[in-house]
Amino acid sequence: MKKKNILSLTLFFILTGLCVSLLYSIVSWKTTSDGAFSSTKQLYNTPKDSIDVVFLGSSHVYFDVYPSILWRDYHYASFDMSCSAMLKEESVHHLKELLKTQSPKEVYVETYGLLFDEQLVFSNYYRSILTLRPGFNRLDLIKTIVPEKDRPDFYFKWSIVHNKYDEFTKYDFVSYPANSYGKGAYYFFRPAEISGLSFNPGEIKPGVLSNDDYKYFNELIELSEEYGFKLSFFASPYCIGEDGQAKINAAAKYLTSLGYTFTDFNLLWDELKLDINTDFADAEHLNANGAAKLTAYFANNLIDPSLMVSDADDKIYEQWDKDLLLFEQLEYDYSLKATSDPLLYADRLLENQNITAVISLEPGYFPQATDYISFLGHLGVDSSEAALGGKWVIENKEIKKVLSNEPLAEPVGISLSKYDTFVIQYKDLINSENILFNNKGQLLPYNNMTILVYDKITEELTDIRGF
């Protein structure tokens, strides 16, 4: 073949490879839980040898243990290496993946994976396997847990993800911001009332462990000996059934007999002061209130105090600061959304410098349940100005009027991030397009006042409120 042809072929293969890679970057599987969040991606973005404490397991880990609180209150550099319904085999391989770039001193293994041997939800295989980088560890995991007939699809990933085009979201094209600095936790604030435990976990007779369970413990023990980290186990608090508790009790008995710490938090509900009305996201997981309690218990009772980071200002820990900022921002977002009193809402708008809020008061309103003048007065707006109505923007805790309710007024554009914009205009009375977010009308009908709140940390429209 002539040189020219060889060159043409080479360029063709390079071009094809580039296009296919670009396409793959869009269709690739990106999450290890619900939403756009991926603890595996967060691991890959964490600086080498910066993690001291690892929590390994299922959603019971990413819901229940907050590295951000461990960092804020105790300066522990920790990480939730977790994935939805993580199987035993998956946790071993995910730990191996973490150990490629990190040298943790302590690893706490959550034992929910003892209660099932295969995924009930097949997409959890995708969450666990497809987020791992290519390598022998990943290949080994596929061979271990994926049914033989499906393995080629997992080896080549593409055949699983290629038809995701039907459900593309923004985060298929753009990286979810928290994935560049998060530490594995999934922040959830809303409480759900649960029934609690219907039996005393301590009274359940230990069940039987399978050969696979023993093999799993041995693999973890071997890893701890090879890599020199302290291995401990725990069971998260949730509405477990009696059979599950029997298994946990058996695991606890076996592992403590080997000298390992096993903390069954289902025995510690009272000590943790867990409230079934306020501390749970659902029957299986804690919310932020409950996670704060559980995390504090780890810090005060289990984690070696010598692991506290002495130089928290070291650049290597910038991501923990950012993760904490994210947590506090989400906490703020939740409290804002949960505020029903308008005046309290107004006060909240001025508390946070990481939001941009647009307030639209349409003209010709008549007083309703909300006293708009007082609302705007709380924000520092003069009552005569408030009475005319208009459009205001809150940024960096300051409010500024940007537009009057005049039809010919020039629209005002605000660039919120690389991809998000507000456009504020007056088309006509209570026209949904008076406020556009990414060119979609957001003004609420039947409300004289609409408030849009954009969170600059999460890069999301966090609240749309009508008064």
Place this chain on the structure above:
Amino acid sequence: MLFNSIDFLVFFPIVILIYYVLPTKVRHIWLLICSYYFYMSWNPKYVILILISTLSTYFGALLIDKIKAGRGRRLVLAGVILVNLGILFFFKYFDFVLNNINKILSALKLETHASPFSLLLPVGISFYTFQVLSYILDVYKGKIPAERNILYYSLFISFFPQLVAGPIERPEKLLPQLREMTHKKKLSFENFSKGLFLMCFGMFMKMVLADRLSILVDNVYDSLFGIGMVEGLIAIFGFTIQIYCDFAGYSLIAIGAARILDVSLSTNFDSPYLAVSIKDFWRRWHITLSGWFRDYVYIPLGGSRCSKARKYMNIMITFLVSGLWHGAGWTYVFWGGLHGLYQIVSELTLSLRKKIRGFFCIDETRFSFKLSQIVGTFLLTAFAWIFFRANNFNQAIMLIKNTLLRPNLWMLFDGSITSIGLSGMELNILFVGILTLVLFDIIKEIKKEDPAEIFYRQNIFFKSIVLVGLICSILLFGKYGIDFDQTQFIYFTF
């Protein structure tokens, strides 16, 4: 092993790589091994059948060659044909015949008989059987000498690109090329480019279009009772395009794969839906099969060199047999018969139609006239495909009835069209894909040239963009993977 599978994606590059690395003298042996491996990946046991066909016709041809004249030649020919058609009949038609006998027995209130065998149709049997028969018949007629080299002959029968679904190659075309393998040298960039283009476009037709359409078609056929005009028309026209994309797509992949190996296979489809008459359609659709039936059934029956009545009978017989070849079922026979009827009626009404055109001063040279012919032919073939696709006559009749009697046109406007099985996005992909296919066929029709030649003559940037575009379309929009129930190529079932 399907062409649209990871197995083939691994298999084929290995075949090419080793083929071009091996000394030329043994390349045909390598291809023979690969072809048998390819066939055995379907079902290893059925390799015995292809071996029987190969050996019976190989030795039969040698015997026929040796016996220069007389009854002996005819006996050998008859024996070989009997063996091969016997195998075909047994695996393909035994259950069909038994079922029909049982129906008659049941109607006469006599005892019926269950099939003592659970027969799986060996893949490609209809195709390679016709290929061996054309060989033995050509040797018998003296058109070609018997092939002495058993390896070349075995490769002629089992050559993997065309083994399981054609094109049905004639020995005078393929055998010389296989013999040439001992003289051929390096991988040709031109052949590689052309072959790759054909394979990619074939995959595009199969995986992006045919498999997507099958979702719509299957959903409608599975729920015929409740359908209306819109679903009916989608199923009818959908299947018309599906079977074209499926079969022509396969042929393109086969031709492209062979081209990379420096083997030229026959064109099997020539923009059939741009045909201006049913006769023209059969010059463009499954060209190698229609050629086979013409040369080995129609012409031996007398062809058109006889009375008109006899000619029409020959046409009908040929098409009925063709229908039966496609499947062991009366709907297939009916489909074939319908095409026969189309041709006969077309001939019978030729002068009448000319008179009508003359009366209305319809200029036959105009584009509008040609367009009307194309549309008319398309509609006739689409109607016939109803019977081809239906499992039985009741299904076909229900589809036709509901399509004609339930005009639910609002489905096109109120969004409920997405309830048939494809989302709005999928329908858009299908629409753009079909437009691409129409463009491809129109270009072929205008240029009257092999599409690979047209492609190869373009500049490097255009070629790269087209190929990369095809590859990305297949990777992104192709129907495959963990959630997809892989549909075989339709013609594999023959």
